[in-house]
Amino acid sequence: MENRKIIQVEEKVPPKLLIPLSIQHMFAMFGASVLVPSLFGMNPAIVLFMNGIGTLLFILITKGKAPAYLGSSFAFIAPSLVVMGKFGYEYALGGFVVVGLCGCILSLIIYKFGSDWIDVVLPPAAMGPVVALIGLELSGTAAKNAGLLDEKIQTESVIVFLVTLGVAVFGSVVFRKFLSVIPILIAILAGYVAAILCGIVDFTPVAEAAFFSLPNFTTPKFNVEAILIILPVILVVASEHIGHQIVTGKIIGRDLIKNPGLHRSMFADNFSTMLSGLIGSVPTTTYGENIGVMAMTKVYSVYVIGGAAVLSIICSFIGKLTALIQTIPSPIIGGISFLLYGMIGTSGIRILVDGKVDYSRSRNMALTSVIFVTGLSGIKISIGEIELTGMVLACIVGMILSLIFYILDKLKLTNDREEEIE
Template sequence: MENRKIIQVEEKVPPKLLIPLSIQHMFAMFGASVLVPFIFGINPAIVLFMNGVGTLLFILITKGKAPAYLGSSFAFIAPASIVISKFGYEYALGGFVAVGFCGCILALVIYKFGSDWIDVVLPPAAMGPVVALIGLELSSTAASNAGMLDEKLKSGNVIVFLVTLGVAVFGSVVFRKFLSVIPILIAIIAGYVAAIACGIVDFTAVSEASLFALPNFSTPKFDMQAIVIILPVILVVTSEHIGHQIVTGKIVGRDLLKNPGLHRSLFADNFSTMISGFIGSVPTTTYGENIGVMAMTRVYSVYVIGGAAVLSIICSFIGKLTALINTIPGPVIGGISFLLYGMIGTSGIRILVDGRVDYGRSRNLALTSVIFVTGLSGITVSIGEIELRGMVLACIVGMALSLIFYVLDKLKLTNDREEA
């Protein structure tokens, strides 16, 4: 294998590469994905099962043209927690089904009317900073997972974090041939070994876990009040999905909004969320961690993503394996995420460069400036039980500004419009 060769979306990968590359993707998403079921108080096995099934459905619906791994969505945590406390988890599941169904309807509307409107509401000067914020606003999460934001730093956490991050960073630069495509996996292994040496890995749960176990399936219950509390999240997940598809398209060098089409990927994403609600799992979404892995390794094959999905399904039925993977400590996950989130932020800057955004034009300077400040300032806008902040709020503000500029252009009131 040539050094740093690009493995494109539709390329098949030989088994000797497929297995480690798939494991690498599964590990990349694991830490964040199992955190959501822990917050909701449910067994993560059902989530691993649905992550795998949802990813395979996504690949099937998008005709294998959009590499994406579906993991647990964090956007639902706040409203779902309210519903769980008031009504119970079954009614939160009903809300997940409703959001997924409405998202599928939205995808059909986009199929009917197209996605050209995205160029109007999110031009490169707006999309670049929005995509950058996907990674930048998660940077503190990576540092927190690693224990780097604790009031008193623990030497073990610092050592494991630095080993993991160091192997990932320098491995991406110096590894050659086969090793050059699995630096994330090697970094995770190195960090895990360092964690064991530092005594911060607890194997008690592994010894107590059963060898095989069925995921805990459950069914939803529906209540209009519970649905109304959760439903506005569709604004959040739609903005997030568009951003992820654009940044993935930039990484693989294809316009995924056109082929396979935003309608297909958005439908697949929401259909997976709807199925998740019906079987007792949490909503799914395309995962930034796996986008970061693709950007770093230059391996975009959907066969690798599919392999990771199959491994996730297998893990959901093997109790001891799930427990063992779950022993990967925060400093390891944080060390990997530290790099991957940064690479997503860099992809946003790449959109500005590739789009040749002219900051001599007042609108471009204003769009990028306002979006960055909105996303990083910590401003929160509450609409009922829904809180809009960070990338999502910045995206909405950017869309509103872009629409206003578009209208002003049509009225010929702007001083920097491009004459046809």
């Protein structure tokens, strides 16, 4: 196995590889996963617990055919903060439950009517830029974590960032055999050593933390107004999920929309969100960082992702271990994200190349151009407390444009139909 370049989805991994690969995967997901609970003022233990449970459920429901890690969803942040300020966190949990339930219902509708419509509303000329935007719109977050956008840039942060990014980039190129599949883990460890030497790691929380601790479980409360504030997030979640499944499929060379099926993956994703709301955690979603790790390491095994999920659950009960992981400075997360988010963007370009998109056709040029500008321009459309912007807004615009082109084709009103070109 050490001499193989790809570890496939269903491939079992021996313990000597499984443990470090699982640790690498968990660390890559950790930074973004704990950011959401920190914004909500929560202890991240319950979130680590639910991320692990949600990921294992996802693997089970999708029959081990869709390699995805479920982490904390950023889509819920804005409306949740509004609900928390007005009603309290328990009522935000009620909103999470309802959104998850609606997502499960949507998955049943897809099961009934199929997913062929995706090829119509998201052809390669639209899907490529939408997927690229998943990574590109996160690039600012990576730079912010690295401390490169601060008014006064700290030398120590830059050093840690460069060490982490440098080891990740050059390690992915020069490491061989087993080391070639854990460059991210090695980069995190190198960055952590650099951070200690630069004096920016504080071990006080580790010393103060209890060795064992239970996650803080909370039950939801329901209010119609609170639910209506959060409910429009279903548009964001559905668009994000479809994009992630398509780009993951492109990376691993399989059509995940067909097998295990979009209905299965969307049900698993939203069932996890519903369960999260019922026990007091934040909503979960398939993670872009997971896509980046797979693209970089060529490790697609669900056993590795499942191992990362189990480690996340274990960490949620060991207070000192959770505290230790939380001491990882943000420049390390920024250094890793710099590379992973860029690889997601590159995956979008790959869709255009693999799809052999013909830009001599007016519709393809228009689709890609409008989607990129919509996603990168900062345009926002508000629906209640929900803001549609970036990749999500670009995806919706691309779907509408593609559907209009499809209707115009049926009416024979377009001048660049494939049969006419041929």
